[in-house]
Amino acid sequence: MDLNYTPEELAFADEVRQWVRANLPAETRDRVLHHKRLGKEEQVEWQRRLHSRGWGAPRWPKEYGGPGWNSVQQHLFDEVLSEEGAPQALPFGLSMIGPVLMAFGSQKQKDYYLPRILRQEDWWCQGFSEPGSGSDLASLRMKAELEGDEWVLNGQKTWTTLGQYANMIFLLARTDPAAKKQQGISMLLADMSTPGITVRPIITVDGEHEVNEVFFDNVRVPKDYLVGAPGMGWSYAKFLLSHERTNIARIGRSKAELTRLKKIATEETADGVPLIQTPGFREKIAAVEIELMALELTNLRMIAAERAGQAPGAEANMLKIKGSEIQQTLTELMMEAVGPYALPFNPEAREPGWHGEPIGPEYAAPLGPDYFNYRKVTIYGGSNEIQRNILAKAVLGL
Structure with missing residues (x-):
């Protein structure tokens, strides 16, 4: 197993870096690096610039408008964008x-x-x-009943990230109440402007309006808004969550934050000595850097296995657990380093x-606020406690 990058791969990373430096607006870069708020406009504009270069969906195959990159190129692309202060890609449509x-x-x-996702013409929410x-997602109660050529949706969703910006939502609903929990669930799409959909903000503890609760009151959507086959929503959700959990590791982002x-x-x-030179704090930095290096090596092992045609195993769950904890x-x-200056709470x-x-x-x-x-x-995408249970069963047979 060779974990070193080839000269061609390093040249690819340099090409991406030079393009980002030439095309990422300086104001957007400054906001990302200094943890300022990004508006919808900056997110949309950056996605469209990436799309114009052919890099709007780094993990998509060519047949759907992606660049057709291999897993190493995808990893390097994510890492370079994080290093250069580019906005994080919105996962709901792309991933x-x-x-x-x-x-x-x-x-x-x-x-x-798919073309609308690439061009950021649709902003999706989940x-x-x-x-x-939440963790027991199979217990969901939202209903979808077929009436003629329409599905009628009734129920409530919560923790809907950036739903205030979204014009489309993909959702899970119970279409067969008589079936077993997992077997009676279907996946549907809905236009957020459909009558009967109400979005209400949830202000989180950091003072941000990032998540929402969404109510569905006799919402009618076309029959062909069903994804795949009825009753298969649970299988599709597991497929989707496998992508989400790998993305949550955010190795490139954490490397940039380690530099910060x-x-x-x-x-x-x-006492007049830079914290990075004091033994106690230096050891804490070293400890998290070692964990981050181990996480990146685990990710590279997954990439190497994929190169060899092997399917990833429990590593995806490990990436989610350790990535989120890091x-x-x-x-x-960072809070500890700044000391009392980190205590005033001023989200404005x-x-x-x-x-x-x-x-x-x-x-x-x-x-x-951060x-x-x-x-x-450590909660979203499947709580770390649940991920450890999965690992215990899959790896240890417990």
């Missing part, structure tokens, strides 16, 4: 419903929706979780154009 439609959607759905149905942590630890001092550790260490300081009086260094303001926000990463 979730897009691959599901490729695998299970009708030809009509593929022809219509309708899986419900009050009382080291920079903060160089500027912050203890992200949390990095936020904790993340707004572009904010001109209030800063408390401490500029990089301190986002640290508290710390609170990243408490969620």
Whole structure:
């Protein structure tokens, strides 16, 4: 197993880096690197620039408009974009419903929706979780009943990320209440402007409006908005979540955040000595860096296995667990490095154009909100406790 990059792969990474530096707006890059809020416009504009270069969907095959890259190129692309301060790709269209439609959607759905995802003409959101149905997703209660040529949807979804921006949603609903829990679920699509859909914000502990609850009251969608076959939604959801969990590892993003942590630890001092030179804090940085290196090697092993034609195994669950925990550790260490300047809670300081009086260094303001926000990463996409149960069963036979 060779984990070294070839000269051709390194040249590819350099090509991506040079293009990003020439095409990423400086203001957008600054907002990402300094953890300022990004609006919908910046996200859409960056996706369209990537699409114009042919890089809008790095994991898609050529037949659907992707570049047809191998897994190494995909990994390097993600890493370079994170290093250069590019916005994180929105996963709901590109990494979730897009691959599901490729695998299970009708030809009509593929022809219509996949090009729109590439051009960012549709902003998708995910309708899986419900009050009382999170990790136990098979207990969901939302109903979809077929009346003539329409499905009638009734129920509620929650934790719908960026649903306030979305014009489309993919969701799970119970279409056969008499079937066993997993067998009675179907996957459907819906236009968010359909009468009967109500979106209400949920303001999270970091002061952000990132998630929502969505209500469906006799919402009618066309019959052909069903994805694949009725009753197969659970299988399609497992397929989708396998993509989501790998993405949650965010190795490139964590490497960029590690660099940020080291920079903060160089500027912050203890008794006149930079924190990065103090034994205690230096050891904490080294510990998380070692874990991140191990995570990246695990990911590279998955890539090497894919090169050899082998299917990934439990590594995807491991990536989700360790990747999310490393992200949390990095936020904790940045808070610790800044000390009392991280305590004032001022989410408004993340707004572009904010001109209030800063408390401490500029990089301190986002640290508290980031710390609170990243408490969620060990929960969404399947909580880490559930992932460990899966690993115990699959690897240890428990």
